[in-house]
Amino acid sequence: LSEREFKGNVRHLEMSRYIDLDIYHAVEKTHPYYVEMIDKINDLLSGLGAGSKPLSIWGFGAGTGLATSELTKFASLAIDALDLDAECCDILMREVGNEANVIQGDAVKHQKEGGYDLAISVFAHDHIPYELGPALARNIRRNLKSGGHYVMGGEILPRYCGEDERREALYRYHGFIVEKALRDEHFEVAQIEINALKSGLYSIGDFKRHAELFESEMSSAGLVLKERAKIGPEHRDDVGGVYVYVYQAP
Numbered sequence: 001l002s003e004r005e006f007k008g009n010v011r012h013l014e015m016s017r018y019i020d021l022d023i024y025h026a027v028e029k030t031h032p033y034y035v036e037m038i039d040k041i042n043d044l045l046s047g048l049g050a051g052s053k054p055l056s057i058w059g060f061g062a063g064t065g066l067a068t069s070e071l072t073k074f075a076s077l078a079i080d081a082l083d084l085d086a087e088c089c090d091i092l093m094r095e096v097g098n099e100a101n102v103i104q105g106d107a108v109k110h111q112k113e114g115g116y117d118l119a120i121s122v123f124a125h126d127h128i129p130y131e132l133g134p135a136l137a138r139n140i141r142r143n144l145k146s147g148g149h150y151v152m153g154g155e156i157l158p159r160y161c162g163e164d165e166r167r168e169a170l171y172r173y174h175g176f177i178v179e180k181a182l183r184d185e186h187f188e189v190a191q192i193e194i195n196a197l198k199s200g201l202y203s204i205g206d207f208k209r210h211a212e213l214f215e216s217e218m219s220s221a222g223l224v225l226k227e228r229a230k231i232g233p234e235h236r237d238d239v240g241g242v243y244v245y246v247y248q249a250p
C-alpha cells in the first residue's frame, strides 16, 4: 500500500501533517470519554443488528484503526475502512488489513454501489472542512441503503456565532479536555489536544462544530435524527463535549 497513488501521483496526507501517528495510536484511547464513547457505540451497533446478521459498514476517517479494530469484533460485519491519508492507510493495513477492506479515499466523494447498511465515524466527522460539511452529509446519505444508519462519535463545541466566538468555543472545549487529561495524568493525550486546539484555531485540520450546525448539516441531507447521547462531561453544559449521534437514511 505504501506505493498507492491517490489524486494523480500524490501520496495524499491529512492527519499525518500535524499529528505524530505513532503517539496518537498509542495514547488516543486515554482521551477523556473515548472508552465510554466506544462502549456506547458498540451497544448501538449491536442494537442495529451488528454481530447477529450479515451487515456492511463504511467507516470513514479510520485513522490508525482504533475504532475499526472494535468493529472487527462483530461477527459477519463487512468493513470498508477509508482514510484520505496515505500514512494512516499504511497503519490501517498493519492493524486491521486482515479483517477490513482498507481504502485510501475521500469521505466526501467515496461511493459504493448498492450502499451500506451502516456508516460510522469516530473523531473524524469534524476533520472535514466547514464548507464541505453539507456535501459530506449528502454523501453519507448516498452511501446508505434506505433505512441504513450513520453513527457519529465525536466532539461538539458549545454554541458559537461568528469567528471570534468559534475561537472562544475551541478554547473552552479544549481547555476543559486538556485539564481533565492532565488531572487524569494522561500527559501525552493532553499534548495531542493542545495540537488539536491549534489545528482548530488555524483551520488546519480540525473543524469542530456546535450541535445546531452539525444537526442542520445532517438534516439538510434528509438524514433523520434517531438518537443523541452526551457521553461527557456529565455536569458541565458550557464546554461542549463528546457525543454519539445516530441518523437514519429515509
Ligand SMILES: C[S@@+](CC[C@H](N)C(=O)[O-])C[C@H]1O[C@@H](n2cnc3c(N)ncnc32)[C@H](O)[C@@H]1O
Residues within 6 Å of the ligand: 013, 014, 015, 016, 028, 060, 061, 062, 063, 064, 065, 066, 067, 068, 082, 083, 084, 085, 088, 105, 106, 107, 108, 121, 122, 123, 124, 127, 128
Ligand atoms: C482523528 S482521526 C480518526 C481517528 C480514528 N477514527 C480512531 O478511531 O481513532 C481523523 C481522520 O480523518 C481523516 N480524514 C480527514 N479528511 C478526510 C477525508 N476527506 N476523507 C477521509 N478521511 C479523512 C484523517 O486523515 C484522520 O486519519
